Amino acid sequence: MPETPALFDADFGGDGPREIVPGAVHVPGWLDLPAQRWVAEQFRSWSAGPVPPRGAMVRGHEMSVRTVCLGWHWQPYRYTREATDVNGHRVLDMPDWMVRMGRRALADVAWSTPWEAGRDVADYTPDTALANFYDENARMGMHQDKDEKSLAPVVSVSVGEACTFRFGNTGNRNRPYQDLTLASGDLFVFGGPARLAYHGVTRILPDTAPAGCGVADGRINITLRETGLDG
Numbered sequence: 427m428p429e430t431p432a433l434f435d436a437d438f439g440g441d442g443p444r445e446i447v448p449g450a451v452h453v454p455g456w457l458d459l460p461a462q463r464w465v466a467e468q469f470r471s472w473s474a475g476p477v478p479p480r481g482a483m484v485r486g487h488e489m490s491v492r493t494v495c496l497g498w499h500w501q502p503y504r505y506t507r508e509a510t511d512v513n514g515h516r517v518l519d520m521p522d523w524m525v526r527m528g529r530r531a532l533a534d535v536a537w538s539t540p541w542e543a544g545r546d547v548a549d550y551t552p553d554t555a556l557a558n559f560y561d562e563n564a565r566m567g568m569h570q571d572k573d574e575k576s577l578a579p580v581v582s583v584s585v586g587e588a589c590t591f592r593f594g595n596t597g598n599r600n601r602p603y604q605d606l607t608l609a610s611g612d613l614f615v616f617g618g619p620a621r622l623a624y625h626g627v628t629r630i631l632p633d634t635a636p637a638g639c640g641v642a643d644g645r646i647n648i649t650l651r652e653t654g655l656d657g
């Protein structure tokens with residue numbers, strides 16, 4: 427009798443979920459064009475304030491990626507309600523649609539690893555979103571998302587130009603890693619054994635934004651996270 431293929435076999439085919447390593451799943455084309463345009467429009471409205479996108483200062487260097495945060499403001503290496511490293515204003519609230527989007531994402535990748543006793547997809551409640559903008563020269567070095575107290579999965583969506591996304595291991599920023607293309611509309615989820623894997627963006631692929639995605643130049647990426655913080 428032939429073996430039943432596992433859900434995330436490499437030959438799962440087409441544009442379905444692909445497991446990159448255990449706990450990390452890529453879903454190409456998860457958002458359709460109208461949804462991508464809508465996300466791009468939301469990004470533009472957040473950028474109008476109260477806290478504008480900024481390149482965070484990391485060890486004395488301004489990041490080439492510009493970030494605007496919702497719910498909680500991230501700065502190296504903590505979360506605050508006020509953007510004390512920008513203009514001191516409180517960031518916008520986390521929109522409900524993002525919580526729904528996060529739950530939908532976990533459901534669509536059939537997330538089944540509890541990150542805490544009794545916690546699962548139905549009560550995934552991301553309370554911060556880091557919305558990044560990459561121009562064609564922006565990069566993000568290999569790092570771990572480890573300023574959250576919660577080990578709930580990170581849900582990432584991208585709109586605009588594609589990038590080369592490097593997803594590595596939990597031990598260090600070097601090999602083994604895999605380079606994959608994250609294109610407009612793609613979903614990427616990492617949690618469980620991959621939650622603290624090093625990852626980064628090595629380059630933006632010019633002229634790859636699909637017509638009608640709402641972003642002509644550059645790339646928007648939004649990561650939803652649970653901070654595990656109170657108040």
Ligand SMILES: O=C(O)CCC(=O)C(=O)O
Pocket residue numbers: 556558566571582584591608625626627647649
């Ligand atoms: O742009 C991406 O796809 C990844 C962003 C990221 O790793 C982060 O914001 O921590």
Ligand SMILES: [Fe+2]
Pocket residue numbers: 569570571625
């Ligand atoms: Fe990250």
